Amino acid sequence: MTSIVVSAKDLSLTFSTNDGPVNALKDVNLTIDKGEFVSFIGPSGCGKTTLLRVMADLEQPTAGSITINGVSPGEARRSRAYGYVFQSAGLYPWRTIAGNVKLPLEIMGYSKEQQQERIQQVLELVELSGFEKKFPWQLSGGMQQRASIARALAFDADILLMDEPFGALDEIVRDHLNEQLLALWARTEKTIGFVTHSIPEAVYLSTKIVVMSPRPGRITDVIESTLPKERPLEVRDSPEFLEIAARVREGLRAGHSDV
Amino acid sequence: MTLVIIVLLVWLAAWWLNIRLAKLPNRRWIALLVPAIFGLTLLVIWEGVVRGLEVRAVLLPPPTAIAVAFYSKMPILWVDFVQTFVKGALSGYFIGCSAAFLTAVAVDRSPFLQKGLLPVGNFVAALPIIGMAPILVMWFGFDWHSKAAVVVVMVFFPMLVNSVQGLQSSEVMQRDLMRTYAAGYWQSLVKLRLPAAMPFIFNGLKICTTLALIGAIVAEFFGSPIKGMGFRISTEVGRLALDMVWAEITVAALAGSAFYGSVVLLERAVTFWHPSQRG
Amino acid sequence: MLKEIWAKLSPIGVVVLAIFLLWYLFAIVLNAPWAHDKAKRAGAELSFPQLVSDTWSQDKPKLPAPHQVAQELWKTVVMKKITSKRSLVFHGWITLSTTLLGFIFGTGLGILLAIGIVHNRAMDMSVMPWVIASQTIPILAIAPMIIVVLNAVGVSGLIPKATISMYLSFFPVVVGMVKGLRSPDAMQMDLLKTYNASRFELLWKLRLPNSMPYLFTSLKIAMAASLIGAIVAELPTGAVAGLGARLLAGSYYGQTIQIWSALISAAALAAVLVSLIGLMQRLTLKRMGMAA
Numbered sequence: 001m002t003s004i005v006v007s008a009k010d011l012s013l014t015f016s017t018n019d020g021p022v023n024a025l026k027d028v029n030l031t032i033d034k035g036e037f038v039s040f041i042g043p044s045g046c047g048k049t050t051l052l053r054v055m056a057d058l059e060q061p062t063a064g065s066i067t068i069n070g071v072s073p074g075e076a077r078r079s080r081a082y083g084y085v086f087q088s089a090g091l092y093p094w095r096t097i098a099g100n101v102k103l104p105l106e107i108m109g110y111s112k113e114q115q116q117e118r119i120q121q122v123l124e125l126v127e128l129s130g131f132e133k134k135f136p137w138q139l140s141g142g143m144q145q146r147a148s149i150a151r152a153l154a155f156d157a158d159i160l161l162m163d164e165p166f167g168a169l170d171e172i173v174r175d176h177l178n179e180q181l182l183a184l185w186a187r188t189e190k191t192i193g194f195v196t197h198s199i200p201e202a203v204y205l206s207t208k209i210v211v212m213s214p215r216p217g218r219i220t221d222v223i224e225s226t227l228p229k230e231r232p233l234e235v236r237d238s239p240e241f242l243e244i245a246a247r248v249r250e251g252l253r254a255g256h257s258d259v
Numbered sequence: 260m261t262l263v264i265i266v267l268l269v270w271l272a273a274w275w276l277n278i279r280l281a282k283l284p285n286r287r288w289i290a291l292l293v294p295a296i297f298g299l300t301l302l303v304i305w306e307g308v309v310r311g312l313e314v315r316a317v318l319l320p321p322p323t324a325i326a327v328a329f330y331s332k333m334p335i336l337w338v339d340f341v342q343t344f345v346k347g348a349l350s351g352y353f354i355g356c357s358a359a360f361l362t363a364v365a366v367d368r369s370p371f372l373q374k375g376l377l378p379v380g381n382f383v384a385a386l387p388i389i390g391m392a393p394i395l396v397m398w399f400g401f402d403w404h405s406k407a408a409v410v411v412v413m414v415f416f417p418m419l420v421n422s423v424q425g426l427q428s429s430e431v432m433q434r435d436l437m438r439t440y441a442a443g444y445w446q447s448l449v450k451l452r453l454p455a456a457m458p459f460i461f462n463g464l465k466i467c468t469t470l471a472l473i474g475a476i477v478a479e480f481f482g483s484p485i486k487g488m489g490f491r492i493s494t495e496v497g498r499l500a501l502d503m504v505w506a507e508i509t510v511a512a513l514a515g516s517a518f519y520g521s522v523v524l525l526e527r528a529v530t531f532w533h534p535s536q537r538g
Numbered sequence: 539m540l541k542e543i544w545a546k547l548s549p550i551g552v553v554v555l556a557i558f559l560l561w562y563l564f565a566i567v568l569n570a571p572w573a574h575d576k577a578k579r580a581g582a583e584l585s586f587p588q589l590v591s592d593t594w595s596q597d598k599p600k601l602p603a604p605h606q607v608a609q610e611l612w613k614t615v616v617m618k619k620i621t622s623k624r625s626l627v628f629h630g631w632i633t634l635s636t637t638l639l640g641f642i643f644g645t646g647l648g649i650l651l652a653i654g655i656v657h658n659r660a661m662d663m664s665v666m667p668w669v670i671a672s673q674t675i676p677i678l679a680i681a682p683m684i685i686v687v688l689n690a691v692g693v694s695g696l697i698p699k700a701t702i703s704m705y706l707s708f709f710p711v712v713v714g715m716v717k718g719l720r721s722p723d724a725m726q727m728d729l730l731k732t733y734n735a736s737r738f739e740l741l742w743k744l745r746l747p748n749s750m751p752y753l754f755t756s757l758k759i760a761m762a763a764s765l766i767g768a769i770v771a772e773l774p775t776g777a778v779a780g781l782g783a784r785l786l787a788g789s790y791y792g793q794t795i796q797i798w799s800a801l802i803s804a805a806a807l808a809a810v811l812v813s814l815i816g817l818m819q820r821l822t823l824k825r826m827g828m829a830a
Contacts (some may be wrong), residue, residue, distance in 0.1 A: 058435050077441050084439040090432045093532035094454045103450060107442045135532060274660075281660035290663065297664030318687055375549030379557075385762045385812050386805045387769050389678075390781075393789030393797050398568075398600060472676040480682070480773050481789050489679065493774065496682045499690075504683050512675040519674035 004070075005159060005191045006032035006055060011064035013050060023216030024050040025061070030210065030219065034158075037185055037192045039202035040210045041248060047217020048195045048210075052161050055193060056084050068159070080108055082159035083152030087167055089144035091136035091151070097123070098132035101151050108155055122150040125184055142173040146180075153188070161193045166201070175233060178204055182231060199252075203227075203245045204236055211251035221251035262311030266304050273300040320502040328502035329509055335491070336510050343488040344514050346403035347475035351410025356467055359415045360460065363422030367452070368444070373423055380420040388413045392478040401482050409478040414467035421466075425459025426452050458533045461526040468518045472511065561604055568600040569593035602795045610799040623779070626803050632780040634807060636696060636768035640703020641761055647704070648711025648760070649753075655712070656719040656745070657737065669712050677705060678767070682774035699771035699780075706767035707760035714756025718749025751828060754819035761811045769804060781807070 011028040014021045025047045032038050040048035053059040054066060057073035068076035076082065083104075091100045098119050105115045123129050126146040136144050145165055152160060166174045178201060185192055196202050202209050203225070211221040225244060227235060235241055273296050280293050302322050308314070309321040316324065329336065366372040392409045399405035429452050437447040479489025488507050495503040530536055566589070573592040577584045584592065594603040602610075611626065618625035651669075655662045681702045688698035722744050730740055772782030781804045788797035 056439055058438060077439060080441060082439070084436065086432050086436065088432070090430070090436060092433070092451070092454065094457075094530075104440045107437075107440045107446050107450065137532070137534075137537065277664050278660040281663050293660070293663040294665075294667035298668060318690060371549050372553070373549075374546070375551075375553035378550050379553045382809065385758065386808050387762070387766045387801075389766055390769060390785055390801045390804050393785050394601075394794065394801070396789065397792070397794065469674055469676065473678045476676055476679045477770055480770075481786070492679055493682050496686045496774070499686075501683065501687070504680075508680055508683075511679050515675045516671060 003034045004031055005034050005036075006030065006066070006068055006193070008051075008066040009064055011051075011054065011061050011066050013047070013054060013059060013061045013063075025054070026216035026218045027064070028217075028219055030222070032191060032193065032208070034191055035189050036208055037206050038194065038208045038210060039206040040193065040195045040212060041197060041199065041202045042212035042217075042252065043197070043214055045214040045217070046212040047214070048212050049163050050217065051212075052163050052193055052195050056082060056161055080155055081157050082161050083155065083157045085145075085149055085152045085160070085162040085165045087164045089136065089141075089148040091144055091147055093136055096133050096135055097128060097139070097147050100136065100147060101154050104151060104155050110155075118154050118156075122153045123147075125153060125187075126150045127180065140173075142169055142177060145169065145177065149181075149184075153184075157190075159191045159193070163195045164197070165194075167197070174201070179233060181205065186229065199245050199248050200236060203241055203248060204231065204233075209244070209248055211248055213252070213254075220254060221247075223247055223251070260311065262307050266307030266311065269303050269307070270300055273297070317499040317501055320505060324502045325505040325509065329506040332503060332506060336506060338486050339488045339491050339507065340510055340514065342403060342484075342486045343406065343475050343479065344472065344518075347406030347478070347487070348410055348471040348518075350403075351407035351475065352414060352467060352471040354407065355411035355414035355471075356418045356464060358411070359418035359463075360422050363419055363426055364448070366423065367426045367448075373427070377420060377423055380416045380423070384416040384420055388416075389474065389477050392474075393481045396478065396481045401484055403487075406475045406478045406483075406487075410471045410474040413470045413474040417466050417470065418463040421459045421463030422456065425456030425463075428459060429455040457530045458535070461522065461530060464522050465519060465526070468522055469515060472515050472518065476511065558604060561601075562594070565599065565601045565603045566590055566593045569596055572596065572600070598792050598794055600794065602798050606795055607798045607802055610795045611802060614799060615803070626781075626784070626799065629779055629781050629784050629800070630803050630807060633765070633768050633772065633782065633804070636699040636771065636780070637703055637761075637765045637807075637811070639696060639700040640705075640767060641707050641764040643700070644704035644707030644764060645711050645757065645760060648708045648756075649715055651708075652712050652715030652719060653741065655716050657741075666716070669709060673709055673713065677709075678702075678770055681767070681770050685771060685774045699768055702771040703764040703767035707764040710756045710759040710763060711753075714752045714759075715749055718752025719745045721752065722748045747826060750822060750826060751819075754815060754822070757815050757819075758812050761815055762808055765804070765808050765811065 008028050008030045011025055011030075012023070013025040014023055016022075028047075028051060030051075040051060042048050050059055054061050055068060055073055057077040066073060069081055071079075091097075092103065095103065101119050101122060102115050105118060110118070119132065120129070123132065126149055128143065128146055128150060131139065131143070131147075136147065139147070149162075149165065152162075166177050169177065182205060194202075194205060207225050207229075209221075209223040209225065210219055211223065212218065213220045223244060227238075227240060227244070277293050277296055280289055280296075283289055305319075306321045306323060309319055320328075366376055389409070391412050392405075395408040395412065396405045399408050433451055433455070434447070437451055442450070476487075476489040476492070479487045480493055483490040488511055491507050492504055495501070495507070527536055570589060570593055573584060573589055573596070576592075593599070595606070596602075599606070614624060614626040618627075622628060651665070655666055684702055684705075685698045688694070688701065719741075726744060726748075727740070730744055735743070768780070769782035769785070772778075772780035773786050781800045784800035785797055788794065788800060
């Protein structure tokens with residue numbers, strides 16, 4: 001029995017800019033079930049980040065409706081339903097790694113013992129045990145991003161929203177983090193929304209791939225992945241993988257040609 | 260005349276030594292030694308030229324005479340120091356900087372007020388505020404209270420501008436992050452915006468150290484009790500006792516550098532994480 | 539377009555308006571004791587409107603109301619002949635000439651020293667720490683001494699005052715220009731080196747253009763400092779001429795309105811000078827394609 005986590009109906013968002021209104025999102029319909037790993041892929045300006053930000057209550061839709069866990073995004077935010085990972089790690093330079101992970105826990109009023117316990121737990125999860133006392137600027141970019149994922153996991157929200165979290169990292173680090181993320185997802189059974197512009201990344205990670213296109217930002221295709229849940233990196237060479245990738249590429253191209 | 264020639268030789272030798280030292284690989288002791296040699300050379304040149312050319316003491320006393328005056332008039336210098344620096348400059352500095360900081364926090368919630376205060380504050384910070392001194396001396400009397408008031412007015416706007424900018428300096432992404440945690444106003448102030456503002460706040464604090472001392476000294480030119488560094492400088496200049504004036508200036512320089520230095524040390528401890536401090 | 543300008547100006551307008559309101563309010567509060575005193579001696583009781591009108595029109599108020607200062611300014615700026623000793627234009631001109639002379643020399647010297655520091659490592663290592671340290675020292679304190687000493691050797695008039703202005707405007711320029719001349723990044727420097735450019739070409743084609751934003755920022759500080767130097771330098775000469783002299787004379791005789799009008803003129807002078815540099819900055823940087 002699955003339950004619906006995200007449900008958007010005819011969702012639209014128009015920014016008014018100096019050059020007139022911009023349709024960042026137009027008539028978006030989408031359902032995400034519990035435990036799914038959903039990727040949003042598309043060229044820049046297609047509204048994938050905006051959609052994620054609407055789910056996080058960081059932007060307000062101008063039309064349509066959206067619910068998170070059956071309530072409005074604002075209520076979901078106030079009940080701390082999701083963790084958000086940004087494009088860059090955005091760790092506070094004045095706090096240690098442990099201090100950064102502790103930040104949401106402090107704000108949400110966890111007790112000292114709970115804080116310590118969770119810090120240990122999530123740092124282990126992202127393989128950063130032993131780096132508690134380091135400052136962010138003493139770590140590599142990949143480690144910083146892992147710490148920011150740990151920060152998002154710390155307060156055990158069941159939704160994880162990730163906005164191109166590995167976009168600034170090099171290919172090798174990225175592969176490694178992708179593998180780790182899948183393992184983490186399997187262990188925690190969280191629902192994950194993941195914005196990316198890399199086709200292999202989207203196909204490798206997701207159970208569902210949402211293809212979007214710009215002007216106006218909209219969904220052009222939703223692809224359910226047929227890959228097994230267990231995915232070693234080699235799965236990327238399988239015919240099944242290439243087939244899904246081809247379909248994503250097709251969707252992206254279709255979105256482009258009718259502009 | 261021989262003295263002047265010796266001075267020339269010392270200068271050349273020191274210059275040559277410094278050039279040699281500067282070419283050595285970077286070391287901490289070299290970075291300290293080179294300016295020290297330069298400073299000492301200046302003092303030697305000063306001493307030698309004044310004595311060698313027999314410059315009158317009412318024009319420029321030699322450093323040794325200043326040192327003697329410094330040593331023998333220590334009690335007077337101390338009284339002046341307490342009057343001007345401790346009572347005038349320091350108290351004004353603390354009152355002015357904290358008032359500016361609190362104002363910045365208060366207007367931080369209103370983008371409208373910020374947009375108005377920043378240009379006005381920047382404008383006022385460029386004005387010759389020191390001219391307020393005669394007015395404040397009239398309002399608060401001759402004693403240190405009026406000097407502190409001058410300092411308050413002088414440091415307020417530079418500090419305000421820096422604090423307001425600092426509180427705005429946190430990145431959009433970090434503010435979004437606080438929002439995803441549903442953090443309240445005070446939580447995001449204490450945990451994000453205040454720490455992020457620290458480099459700016461310390462920048463303001465550093466600028467204000469110099470302003471504070473200048474304000475306290477110059478305000479005394481407009482009236483003071485018979486003690487204080489500004490008072491002493493203006494009266495001793497009138498009596499052409501320049502060794503005492505220079506001794507007083509030495510005190511001002513030492514106090515100014517120590518004041519600035521201690522703020523820098525504090526800055527290093529608080530903003531150790533900032534790229535400019537990591538070195 | 540109009541909306542944008544309005545959005546930018548209206549907050550400033552509100553803040554300025556608030557300052558004027560506070561000013562009038564403080565004028566009432568600060569001048570009230572004297573007004574009450576006067577009324578008591580005359581055996582009268584002041585009603586609130588009477589109190590307000592009295593506090594805004596005293597002869598030697600603790601804090602003159604803005605319109606009193608404006609009247610005084612009108613009287614001394616526009617109505618007096620500019621050669622008259624009572625004309626603020628006359629005093630302002632004296633202060634301005636000191637300021638500009640000191641500023642020009644200070645800036646020139648500062649730029650030259652900065653070029654030397656950037657090109658000579660020994661000079662950098664020996665002079666730069668002292669330049670930075672000297673910024674923490676209240677240089678203004680030696681103003682009276684310079685005036686008196688230079689007078690004693692027979693130099694008087696404009697030069698001693700300009701020396702102080704020069705001294706004050708010199709340091710910000712050195713510090714800013716050293717930063718600016720060092721601002722080209724390694725790649726840009728390397729590019730010119732691959733062209734086998736000489737040190738002079740490096741300076742002229744890369745370092746100097748790159749330092750322009752820094753130069754203008756420090757010029758603004760230097761100009762403000764130079765004006766302060768000029769005003770303070772006028773104090774020990776015994777209040778003869780200049781805005782600083784007006785301040786001192788006003789404080790001798792308790793002429794608060796005169797002090798305030800001198801203060802406002804000094805502020806206006808500073809504002810005009812600094813915004814002139816700001817204008818030059820905008821035009822230059824625009825032509826050089828560096829406008830922010």
